[in-house]
Amino acid sequence: MIETLKANLLSPIPLAFALGIVTRLMRSEFSLPKDVYSALSIYLLFALGLKGGVELAHASFDSIVAPAGVTLLLGCITPLSTYAVMRYVGRFGTSDAAGMAAHYGSVSAVTFIAAQQFMQRVGAPAEGFMPTLLTLLESPGIHIALAIGAIQRNKQLLALGGDKNAHGSVREVLHEVLTGRTMVLLVGGLVVGYFMGESGWNAVSPFFESGFKGALMLFLLEMGIVAGDRLGDLKKVGPFLLAFGIVMPLLHGAIGVILGAWAGLSPGGAAVLGTMAASASYIAAPPAVRLTLPEANPTYSLTAALAITFPFNILAGIPIYYSIAQAIAT
Amino acid sequence: MLTHSFKLVTIIAEPVLEPRITTELRRLGATGFTVVEGRGQGSRALHAAEIPGINVRIETIVPPEVADRIVEYISKQYFADYEVIAYLSDVQVVRGEKYRRAP
Numbered sequence: 001m002i003e004t005l006k007a008n009l010l011s012p013i014p015l016a017f018a019l020g021i022v023t024r025l026m027r028s029e030f031s032l033p034k035d036v037y038s039a040l041s042i043y044l045l046f047a048l049g050l051k052g053g054v055e056l057a058h059a060s061f062d063s064i065v066a067p068a069g070v071t072l073l074l075g076c077i078t079p080l081s082t083y084a085v086m087r088y089v090g091r092f093g094t095s096d097a098a099g100m101a102a103h104y105g106s107v108s109a110v111t112f113i114a115a116q117q118f119m120q121r122v123g124a125p126a127e128g129f130m131p132t133l134l135t136l137l138e139s140p141g142i143h144i145a146l147a148i149g150a151i152q153r154n155k156q157l158l159a160l161g162g163d164k165n166a167h168g169s170v171r172e173v174l175h176e177v178l179t180g181r182t183m184v185l186l187v188g189g190l191v192v193g194y195f196m197g198e199s200g201w202n203a204v205s206p207f208f209e210s211g212f213k214g215a216l217m218l219f220l221l222e223m224g225i226v227a228g229d230r231l232g233d234l235k236k237v238g239p240f241l242l243a244f245g246i247v248m249p250l251l252h253g254a255i256g257v258i259l260g261a262w263a264g265l266s267p268g269g270a271a272v273l274g275t276m277a278a279s280a281s282y283i284a285a286p287p288a289v290r291l292t293l294p295e296a297n298p299t300y301s302l303t304a305a306l307a308i309t310f311p312f313n314i315l316a317g318i319p320i321y322y323s324i325a326q327a328i329a330t
Numbered sequence: 331m332l333t334h335s336f337k338l339v340t341i342i343a344e345p346v347l348e349p350r351i352t353t354e355l356r357r358l359g360a361t362g363f364t365v366v367e368g369r370g371q372g373s374r375a376l377h378a379a380e381i382p383g384i385n386v387r388i389e390t391i392v393p394p395e396v397a398d399r400i401v402e403y404i405s406k407q408y409f410a411d412y413e414v415i416a417y418l419s420d421v422q423v424v425r426g427e428k429y430r431r432a433p
Binding site: 290291 | 412
């Protein structure tokens with residue numbers, strides 16, 4: 001496992017990410033223009049969706065059913081376990097616990113892409129339909145977590161004699177999650193890719209394939225900078241959340257790998273599924289949580305997701321999940 | 331030139347609130363609005379934007395009674411939990427009918 005860890009640290013994605021963090025530690029003012037950052041994320045997500053759609057057209061229904069089932073199961077397990085640990089071990093309030101559950105129940109698409117690249121590099125590519133599983137895992141976590149938060153909150157308000165005026169309606173949150181950039185580009189890309197098939201893909205692949213890894217490096221450089229910006233917040237969150245940000249992904253990652261292998265995924269596929277379960281969303285979840293649970297402190301969830309769990313997964317988590325998958329396979 | 335007295339309502343908020351606030355502005359009687367994005371930091375500095383420090387400034391020119399309704403709504407709805415400020419200024423405009431919703 002140590003060898004895989006070392007090899008991972010010296011590969012393009014972690015190096016670009018580390019450079020981003022170092023840039024901030026050096027107090028450099030540099031960052032990518034906001035529009036370039038947005039454009040890169042659109043490119044990456046759409047390329048991911050398209051490729052996934054093309055591959056989905058080849059996959060047999062039988063090969064996807066079991067992985068899709070365990071993915072949905074993971075979508076229920078991760079927010080519930082996060083909520084329980086935050087509430088009963090960390091003694092956080094219901095809103096903060098539910099907010100964190102939404103972040104850790106959802107997926108970080110960038111971590112997912114990094115995991116796919118890692119599997120390709122070590123010669124254990126994941127199944128082509130993995131982006132479909134990503135979209136399946138993206139939203140149940142957020143909804144379960146927000147539902148817990150809203151129910152608990154209404155209970156407290158009623159107990160205090162307040163009126164039951166929830167801030168965000170279910171409809172608004174659904175709309176926010178389903179029309180967010182990640183879902184539109186991924187699901188849209190999957191559908192377009194599915195219908196355009198191999199010949200359509202060949203026409204656009206020079207653009208979407210040859211630039212992919214370079215764009216990913218640039219994106220990770222900026223993610224390093226954004227994570228570096230949050231490093232100062234580590235002092236505010238305390239030792240519990242520091243430990244939480246590393247132990248939780250390890251736990252969810254292991255569960256994901258085991259369920260993935262059980263559902264018949266290859267070692268690479270099981271490791272990517274584990275990575276998805278281990279990752280925490282910092283794009284789709286924060287606005288949804290902010291609108292529904294306004295009293296949850298975003299410093300906790302964003303710092304844990306972006307400054308602890310994300311770097312941990314990129315630098316060490318992915319090789320660890322792959323090692324677990326290999327151990328199960330042999 | 332003949333000008334009319336109106337109020338300029340300026341709201342500076344976390345970007346996540348933009349769709350909600352702009353929808354509410356219309357409901358409360360504004361005929362239009364302008365949104366610009368910018369950087370800054372308030373007393374709390376804890377909002378949930380993907381890129382830290384981004385805020386939106388929402389401006390609308392409305393009759394005084396609508397301005398009062400808007401500021402009251404914003405303060406009741408958002409001041410407790412969000413990073414939001416709102417303020418009013420006096421402005422003189424030509425074409426006064428442009429900023430007044432037909433009853």
